Amino acid sequence: MQGLLVEEVSVEINREQILKDISFHLKPGTITALVGHNGAGKSTIMKTLIGLQERKTGNILLNGISQEEDFLPYKKMISYIPEEPFLLPELTAMQHFQLYGRSYQIDEQELLRKVDYLSGKMEITDKLDEFPESLSKGMRQKVQTICALLPDVPLLLIDEPFMGLDIYASEFLAEAMKDKAGQETAILLTSHQLDRVQQLADHFIMLQHGKVADHGKIKDFHVLKRRFSE
Incomplete structure (x- = not known):
């Protein structure tokens, strides 16, 4: 299957279950917003996808390549922008x-x-x-x-993409994401700037307490926001 396929992924840290049976599929050429409150598990998903966090159960496939069985080929198909810059x-x-x-x-x-x-x-x-x-x-x-x-690459992961960027760099990054999606890259991003995310993304995945609480097209997200705030 093309794109990113996450199947029944669970993660435990210090015997505490952080992610519980997470499943979703990112199709090529789409931008998906990973949203949820602080502590919902967004950063843990990012770390798990790039291989920094070990998972307890589940499978992760990118364009049919298994993270577990073919890690180096898998890793070379991913690019990542962390929330905090990590430079040598x-x-x-x-x-x-x-x-x-x-x-x-x-x-x-x-x-x-x-x-x-x-x-x-x-x-x-x-x-x-x-x-x-x-x-x-x-x-x-x-x-x-x-x-x-x-x-x-087939997959671009972005954790809080606009943190620390000035307005001009932020606008360029937004356009660059659209260009990447136009080249069939699947993009998964987290951001607290929900208005900007809704302008960029095609789909959303809502996390709550380490589980996928809902997912769908971004046009339906404003209805979901009201439901979760009640």
């Missing part, structure tokens, strides 16, 4: 981009073209030779975002 202190911004280029086997000329375009749009062209410690948090988030946008 010994590498400049440009060296981060080069590292991603090698990791995803991006042609060198294509990588340079993408870096030139994305750094221009994110307004960090003059920061390419800077190390993370000399960059503001917003600039570090821009570097992290560019890293995730460089590869063309």
